[in-house]
Amino acid sequence: MTVHAAPRRSRAFLPLLLDLLLPLGLYYGLRLAGVDQWWALLWSAAIPAATVVVRLVRTRRVDFLALLILSMIGLGLVLSVLTGDPRTLLIREAWTGMLGGLIGVWLLASVGYGRPALMVIFRSFVQLKAGEDGLRAWTGRWDRDAAFRHGLRVLTTAWGAASLLNALAQLAFAYLLPVDAAPAAMHACWPVIAVPLFLFHLAYTKRHGLRA
Incomplete structure (x- = not known):
């Protein structure tokens, strides 16, 4: 187990390196x-464009999200060539980031209708940690535990609000900041939001017994 820990950590940080730092x-x-x-x-x-292409080639599957990202990148490049304005590339990146905003809207909308979307997203993590029996026990709490339902709604609201805030902030940075300042602000936006969000998530799930 110890032998494989380092490679797993390296693979976990690879998307961060490719999509953010590089x-x-x-x-x-x-x-x-x-x-x-x-x-x-x-x-x-x-x-990012090359990363998406490599993933498509390696998986050999038509990924709608990957194709959408490539289309947005291509459209931004075409518009930038036509206008000669570097800010067009920043705005293209910000609008691509609005996909995360749509996810945030979906999360927030799910709070008031049926089971919150975060419960669906968590299923694979719970199953991996606790197995099929643990997953059934965890999902079964929704029907009999009011505190469990309230806690998942709170978490889903927090994640949805954070995703939407990140998308809107990136859009504002792309339009309003100087071109040389905008990339740093846009790339730093989600880590600044995500760190306190993760800390809140861990503390809240432990305090209210929401973990499997």
């Missing part, structure tokens, strides 16, 4: 080297 580092590295804003943003946008 594009940001490349952009500011190119700017320090004197590269124009438009070209620096273009090359930094190529990393």
